[in-house]
Amino acid sequence: MIPTEEEKQKIQEAQLGNPDVPLGSAEQFLLTLSSISELSARLQLWAFKMDYEVMEKEVAEPLQDLKEGMDQLERNKTLRYILSTLLAIGNFLNGSNAKGFELSYLEKVPEVKDTVHKQSLLHHACTIVVEKFPDSSDLYSEIGAVTRSAKVDFDQLQENLCQMERRCKASWDHLKVIAKHEMKPVLKQKMSEFLKDCAERIIILKIVHRRIINK
Template sequence: MTTVLDPKRSNAINIGLTTLPPVHVIKAALLNFDEFAVSKDGIEKLLTMMPTEEERQKIEEAQLANPDVPLGPAENFLMTLASIGGLAARLQLWAFKLDYDSMEREIAEPLFDLKVGMAQLVQNATFRCILATLLAVGNFLNGSQSSGFELSYLEKVSEVKDTVRRQSLLHHLCSLVLQTRPDSSDLYSEIPALTRCAKVDFEQLTENLGQLERRSRAAEESLRSLAKHELSPALRARLTHFLAQCGRRVAMLRVVHRRVCNRFHAFLLYLGYTAPAAREVRIMQFCHTLREFALEYRTCRERVLQQQQKRATYRERNKTRGRMITETEKFSGVAGEAPNHASLPVAVGSGPGRGDADSHASMKSLLTSKPEDTTHGRRSRGMVQSSSPVTPTATGPSTAPPEEPPGSNLPSDTSDEIMDLLVQSVTKSSPRALAARERKRSRGNRKSLRRTLKSGLGEDLVQALGLSKGPGLEV
């Protein structure tokens, strides 16, 4: 095996061959510009592996000296590439064809973002409000009447602090803007095009545009040099059309670049820059300043909104401090919507609401009222219970109260009404309230009805209740 190349050069070619198609496939692809056989990375490797004239001569001399010894893989690959007519022109033209779309996109997209970003900033009401508020604060602090300030001062807004609470000027700026314009935005989300422009070096973009123009002209020269070699008419027409279209688009891209730059300078004049100062402003630095300020403003605005929300919640909680839960607006509204049963003299309910107070007042008035035919005395719970055997409890159309014997001193109207109210309050109370009453009653003065009926009532109770003995009545 004949090896005449430098070992480093030979190893580099052998390593490159591991990621490339076979040699005969590469030769056919280069002759027909087949993009499916060789990729963009393969073209870039072939550009670094092209044989030089000196290497070709050494390989030919070694082959003539030893015609029976086969060539090594690297030498065979270089001789195959050297057999292709116009190899350098083919590779450069093919590389330009594959790189053109990405190169054009890298230039056109930042220019479009810059154009859109300037329009977004001009139409942004939040940005105008921020500048006006910052100018008013600066005039107040400095005691001056300035008509404007440089936008480079936006980088220092977060560094200036007050001497009392040590809050930054940006914090006070956010608070004032939220007071004057509650519907204002965070500014950062409304200028996405300028935030993308802050990452692009427009000076390098200008150089890339010049490089694209030079490569376009070099591709046209390569196509003209390939006219001396074998090239199919269809392929020649296709490449000619592509290069002509690229030439027009590159020229148009140059015009767009010039107009966008002029519009940016006009935009700086609109913001108050002088003409000499506008020519010195770099686009990337300007966009970076606005991007950083908008990002800091959004963060500070969110923090101010959180503080305002906490203060509002604290004030709302202080309104109900020291009050019972039933005195709040929520519970008072529920109590106000409860139906009013005007037909019932005693309000049915277990909570400490207004109905229980009314029932207590009505019960107290009925118990303290005294009929004309009864003796004056204070009644107790035991007295009311003792009068239950003689008070009719069943009412209806089929039952009628028995006639009272003459001379009876039983209270008829008041006692019946009291017993009816007692029955209603006991039967219509909630189970929880009834159980509470039973427990309270058991802890008090417990007098058994069985014991009362067995031993009878005392004379003082009979006289107090007006149950003196009469004809037809026994106690």
């Protein structure tokens, strides 16, 4: 969108060579753009201002879901029923008295089947939970945040957070460059306050991200 120096020069040469011929709307538009000082910095600064709320939401909401999901799992009684039932079945089958098991064991639950009816361990566990714990639920309806979190690429979320920080820092540089040429004091103050607020919110997001991921 931003005209290059070569494009600007060609338009000006054409204008000088044919002063009686008016420029086309596209050429006039490009020439007008080229006359704006620090156009690239202005566009990038305003783009950040327009994009910020959406970028923040795309990072903050999944983090909130992840935190909420952890809380849902921690306090969910049906999940405790399921895990305790699986532990009891595992101890029975192995003739042991283990106090717990590794999470990787859960991957085998749908695969292990009995030799008579060929029903999976998952089927038997669910049957026991329903019969033994009538106050249990379907679990799925109680862990909505976990379901949403499972669809999130948290490596990409971290990259998005880093990109927000980079764009915020770059916006400060853009503001300084623009202010050297022309910018009303009131506008400069508003943009400075906006960028300061963004920087503080990004710092908070980084702290929240680190605490939740390391929880």
